[in-house]
Amino acid sequence: MRQRPWLFLLPTLVLMSISAFIPLMAVINYSLHTIFAGSTPEFVGLQNYADVMGDAQFRGALLRQLTFSLLALLIEIPLGVGIALCMPRKGGAVGLSLVLLGIPLLIPYNVVGIVWRLFTQSDIGVIPRFLAVFGYDYNVSLDATDAFMTILLVDVWHWTPLVVLLAYAGLQAIPQTFYQAAEVDGASAWKTFRYVTLPKLRSVLTLGLLIRFMDSFKVYSEPLLLTGGGPGNATTFMSLFVARKAEAYELGYAGASSIIYLYVVIVMSYILFQFINRSPEERRA
Amino acid sequence: MEWLINEFRWMQWNWAGTLFFSILFLSITGLTVWDVFTLENRRKGFLPIATTRGDRFFIGIMGSMGLTLIWLAFIGNQGLWLALAVVAVYNVVLALRG
Numbered sequence: 001m002r003q004r005p006w007l008f009l010l011p012t013l014v015l016m017s018i019s020a021f022i023p024l025m026a027v028i029n030y031s032l033h034t035i036f037a038g039s040t041p042e043f044v045g046l047q048n049y050a051d052v053m054g055d056a057q058f059r060g061a062l063l064r065q066l067t068f069s070l071l072a073l074l075i076e077i078p079l080g081v082g083i084a085l086c087m088p089r090k091g092g093a094v095g096l097s098l099v100l101l102g103i104p105l106l107i108p109y110n111v112v113g114i115v116w117r118l119f120t121q122s123d124i125g126v127i128p129r130f131l132a133v134f135g136y137d138y139n140v141s142l143d144a145t146d147a148f149m150t151i152l153l154v155d156v157w158h159w160t161p162l163v164v165l166l167a168y169a170g171l172q173a174i175p176q177t178f179y180q181a182a183e184v185d186g187a188s189a190w191k192t193f194r195y196v197t198l199p200k201l202r203s204v205l206t207l208g209l210l211i212r213f214m215d216s217f218k219v220y221s222e223p224l225l226l227t228g229g230g231p232g233n234a235t236t237f238m239s240l241f242v243a244r245k246a247e248a249y250e251l252g253y254a255g256a257s258s259i260i261y262l263y264v265v266i267v268m269s270y271i272l273f274q275f276i277n278r279s280p281e282e283r284r285a
Numbered sequence: 286m287e288w289l290i291n292e293f294r295w296m297q298w299n300w301a302g303t304l305f306f307s308i309l310f311l312s313i314t315g316l317t318v319w320d321v322f323t324l325e326n327r328r329k330g331f332l333p334i335a336t337t338r339g340d341r342f343f344i345g346i347m348g349s350m351g352l353t354l355i356w357l358a359f360i361g362n363q364g365l366w367l368a369l370a371v372v373a374v375y376n377v378v379l380a381l382r383g
Contacts, residue, residue: 022296035297045362046361049353050357228366270343278334
């Protein structure tokens with residue numbers, strides 16, 4: 001039977017319909033209404049989308065989010081690959097380093113937020129005290145740059161280990177014969193990395209890049225617990241912005257902004273994926 | 286039918302949403318059936334990447350949404366029929382030359 005694969009796919013498709021498509025359909029339907037508590041929903045077409053696109057707060061949150069995601073990727077991917085290259089390849093130290101790297105990944109988001117809140121507390125926190133030694137007056141609840149950079153630091157601390165683990169798995173899968181051939185050809189360490197290691201890590205890094213890009217767009221608990229989105233709106237990222245609108249029971253507006261938010265993630269992930277996976281001919285063109 | 290309407294009232298179904306999802310699901314089903322019977326190779330058009338029918342459909346939907354959002358951001362909620370015409374032209378060009 002030629003169409004047998006579809007039968008095998010059917011349970012997954014049904015499950016996805018329930019878990020993803022139905023909520024998505026509901027959100028799109030909500031985004032076309034004005035809904036306030038206690039009143040009958042009123043169909044308004046694309047008015048909520050027009051309101052969202054004209055809202056300076058939304059544009060601010062989106063720009064902040066894009067800056068945050070770009071910076072997080074620029075730091076986490078090279079750092080992750082760098083740490084993976086430095087890690088031991090065999091012996092007892094391998095297990096120990098993998099366990100140590102895995103610890104931040106095991107800590108729940110809320111706990112991360114609370115722990116870092118203690119670290120950054122202006123009176124008792126270790127970070128303000130440490131920076132005060134160098135004469136820097138660090139204050140996460142008053143200084144917008146401090147708050148933004150702290151959320152970025154937390155994200156780097158929490159999620160670089162994921163990139164390390166992926167890159168490490170990719171490095172272990174590269175056959176030694178490639179390195180031996182490079183050595184015979186007299187390739188320098190940089191050239192070996194550039195022309196052997198990096199191309200072989202391409203698929204793993206694509207995966208890491210996409211996971212981290214999409215995940216960085218979902219940053220929520222850390223700014224909520226650490227800074228509450230402030231000072232001002234300095235750490236109000238997209239998820240926090242949408243959640244606040246939903247909490248205020250502006251469901252139509254929240255629906256429209258979350259659909260635009262989803263749209264940005266999908267489009268940027270697609271562009272990123274296509275850019276990384278260009279064929280050699282496409283890259284030359 | 287009444288039971289179905291009552292059970293899914295929370296989803297706030299409306300004619301626009303129903304039309305949108307009906308066209309979307311019919312298009313996806315149609316493309317899937319088309320692909321099962323006549324598998325298409327990738328082709329290179331004006332887009333910077335080689336694409337299949339499915340790719341162009343996806344890029345079409347994403348582009349349509351982008352164009353509508355740009356229209357809403359700069360012009361607002363007026364003249365949306367014109368925006369729809371622009372989107373239709375874009376999709377036809379994409380399907381034929383993309």
